Amino acid sequence: MSFSATIESPRGAKRVLALAALVLALAQPALALETTARAALMVDLGSGTLLFEKNADQEIPPASLSKLMTLAVIFDELRKGSVRLDESFPVSENAWRTGGAASGGSTMFLPLNSQVTLADLIKGIAIQSGNDATIVAAEGIAGSVPAFAEMMNRKARELGLTHSHFVNPHGLPDPQQYVSARDLVTLASYLIREFPEQYPLFSEEEFTFNGITQRSRNPLLPLGADGLKTGHTAEAGYGLVASVKDDTGRRIVFALTGMKSVQERAEQARAMMTAGLRGFESIVVAKAGESLGEVPVRNGAEESVPVRPGGEIRFLQPRGEGGGPVTHEIVPLGIVDAPVPEGRRVAQLRVLQGGKVLREEPLFAARAVEEASLLQRIQNTVLGHFR
Template identity: 55%
Template structure:
């Protein structure tokens, strides 16, 4: 590498590279506003996190059986940590049988009293049959009590950033102190899909048979097709009819959360309308292809002076069909970045804005290894930022001597130190 390419001084603490702005234009007019009869709703694009529609999404409401999504999340988390296994069995207690069984009048898995049931079966009974008894068996088996399990639910909610949700039980039956928001429920669904893809598949199962009883999945969108593959319905008289659903079409996934509808029929109609509107009215545009570099970061003391920055997978933005948008990309990183650098190391952030408004941030990673350079290259990097000062002269002298020694040359530089002005004469005494 030429010597001059190694110089350039120390990078400032926060280096920001502005990349060229570019626009995407489509000829059709902007989509009209959408309205739903649901009192509380939010629709988001899973891939980009873009909110496509929201209505009172931050208002706290009783969760009903949507609380079972957090019950399942706690189970999935404990499975991932190796604390439990799908083969573990738990006993159906008097409380589970009485409060969640057939005599309770609520949704149930019809678990026999004092029987032992595997965690794998209980997961299905909660996701597909919405069994209140199954959630109590899980709570008692994993935490000793429903109350203890609720503490686990709240700890997990806090860890996931669900700041407006609080749980008092594992099944969602009404408690005045228990509440969620539709925004939090959409975040929870996003997390389950992303972090537990194998377990997420259970939410798409159309029916489940246990104890010789066949029960259908209560999600109305599953039977309608359209790519729906989860998640959960809910109802109490205090909450009204609710739903958290997800559907994927042509590589796009939308997540819908809504609550407060007046009937099963209204829930079915409004959820279908909102999901269809989301797929029809918005599209995704690729900002960066998989493996495409977003920019480069300067590297200090390396065999090369820069490293390419790439995302993990393609980067897309969601926009209304028929609108002219200008997407601006900025790459920000904390510098200087010192060699060695490992491929895949997180180094920077891609900041996306649309028409001047912040949209999303995407992590960027080193596209290749950067090994440390020879000693004299590293010395150049160290000295480069001080060439205009006396300290810089000293650093350059050291650098030149190191380079001469490296090449077997006499350690003479032919340079002179910058002149140091003589002190001013003392003022005469009067």
């Protein structure tokens, strides 16, 4: 099968370019799984394939899952150099009363008026889910909880989280604070990709501070998961955002919210993890560096330039299932004028099934094409009149 697109040719005349199309027997991924979670979403991180969703855009109370955004803001400030891991912040009365031992919620048991390093606060948030730790960090970084919440919302807008709004860094109930399963997976994916140095903290199963040892509540850590976070309030129910890799390095990320008990959360999380890892097979659509075709070049020493993807492109299909053909076409990004440096983005690889665009990936010039000499341009103009 082939596709066509009208573009400007290197000689200035419009022509129809036949676009190469690969045909693979891929099915659109569909996971045969039921979950009692109020909302859920699971993706394959490497390919970006959606594996499962249920009420994925429903706005729900985040509980402690909001601490993923708290940590994203903290990690971002560390990367900017605005704060240091060895920097210490004071434990205010607000932090002690709202999130400390007397509050009855998740706490790091920080003593009033003590000084705590940001490194310890991060562990207290990621592993112990300490509400007091989030307030101390928020006040230390932004000056106040409302100011830090605005930083959280700016980051949410930056990440394109369209169904999330934050009022505080700990996730205690507020009618104006909400997230969605889709936004939580997007946020978790951001943490995994952007902060490889900090991400291993989410896999630590316990942390001791001030003589008190507390274990992570993530039920999947003993089963091979390497993150991320649990959450619970009476209003939100029991939730979890998790990530796990298989032996080949394929990573899934998923969010489950609104369950009724710790046991239900653990059971549903195990079922989701098992289905995500074992229920699909990975198919390579394009290898890293592989030439997929050519795109015309105007006024170039060569008439076209080969294009390649930026990396390996993979798709998933349910194990043992076939499906309708998935077609791939190379779509130039308008007229490509010489000179063309190697690595310049010049086209899109568009993937379709049944006329529906499933995915688009950028394609880059596999080699440089210099500008044509004056003599070459004259020859091309003359020859163009006789073609």
